[in-house]
Amino acid sequence: MFPPNTSEVEVTTFPLIGIPGLEHITDTSLxxxxxxFFSMLALSDLGLSFSSIPTMLRIFLFSAMGIxxxxxxxxxxxxHGFTDMxxxxxxxxxFDHFVVICHPLRYSSILxxxxxxQIGLALAIKSILxxxxxxxxxKRLRYCSKCLLSHFYYLHQDIMKLACSDNTVNIYYGLFVAxxxxxxxxxxxxxxxxILKTVLGVASQGERLKALNTCVSHIFAVLxxxxxxxxxxxHHFAKHKSPLAMILITDAFLLVPPLMNPLxxxxxxxxxxxx
Numbered sequence: 124m125f126p127p128n129t130s131e132v133e134v135t136t137f138p139l140i141g142i143p144g145l146e147h148i149t150d151t152s153l154x155x156x157x158x159x160f161f162s163m164l165a166l167s168d169l170g171l172s173f174s175s176i177p178t179m180l181r182i183f184l185f186s187a188m189g190i191x192x193x194x195x196x197x198x199x200x201x202x203h204g205f206t207d208m209x210x211x212x213x214x215x216x217x218f219d220h221f222v223v224i225c226h227p228l229r230y231s232s233i234l235x236x237x238x239x240x241q242i243g244l245a246l247a248i249k250s251i252l253x254x255x256x257x258x259x260x261x262k263r264l265r266y267c268s269k270c271l272l273s274h275f276y277y278l279h280q281d282i283m284k285l286a287c288s289d290n291t292v293n294i295y296y297g298l299f300v301a302x303x304x305x306x307x308x309x310x311x312x313x314x315x316x317x318i319l320k321t322v323l324g325v326a327s328q329g330e331r332l333k334a335l336n337t338c339v340s341h342i343f344a345v346l347x348x349x350x351x352x353x354x355x356x357x358h359h360f361a362k363h364k365s366p367l368a369m370i371l372i373t374d375a376f377l378l379v380p381p382l383m384n385p386l387x388x389x390x391x392x393x394x395x396x397x398x
Contacts, residue, residue: 156234160216167208174201196258199277207250214307217314225321347380
């Protein structure tokens with residue numbers, strides 16, 4: 124008989140190896156304003172997903188169609204808030220590309236880390252203040268007995284149409300919020316007019332292609348967030364809209380951008396390597 128091993132001790136924690144060889148590696152190319160803006164965009168995507176996916180899972184997995192009015196209005200606030208945040212971040216990213224191409228020598232002095240932090244805080248405050256009145260003007264309405272909504276999550280323009288009382292204030296303020304979000308796309312388009320004007324003024328064709336290549340990831344990001352424009356337009360102006368088309372557009376607006384964001388970040392990484 125061997126004596127028991129008295130050197131054994133009780134193990135309470137287990138270390139994780141992670142990815143061997145990458146424990147102490149950092150990539151300084153990621154410490155740039157554009158990646159800070161991509162991080163803001165990713166946070167907006169996460170907020171939008173966490174605000175709406177639980178309701179979708181309740182419907183599809185448990186056939187739980189009902190939700191309290193307060194939970195409905197709260198979800199509507201967060202969805203519109205993160206939507207405006209996404210649109211604002213895309214606008215700032217277009218400004219980043221404008222400075223890179225049109226004023227490259229002043230880029231590091233214009234977009235410092237401190238200024239990027241200020242921009243992020245300003246965007247968050249602006250989004251909160253813009254959508255903050257929405258829950259209050261919805262709470263003042265009186266709703267009819269048949270309150271069947273069109274989507275698996277809650278939008279202001281969808282909820283207010285179920286009211287039996289006067290919803291004029293909701294219509295005009297909802298339209299104001301929608302126009303604010305869509306105006307970001309207009310400013311983005313204007314910024315690219317100046318970018319193209321600057322690029323076409325470059326003599327070398329290789330330099331033109333290199334400059335335009337830096338905009339590929341941002342253009343792709345803008346395109347995958349475009350469903351919000353037809354969605355808002357159809358809700359406010361379409362009289363004979365197709366329910367199926369509305370459902371498909373809302374699903375694309377909610378699910379496609381978070382899925383495509385990693386590809387956008389990969390394109391941006393390739394752009395940086397090509398510089």
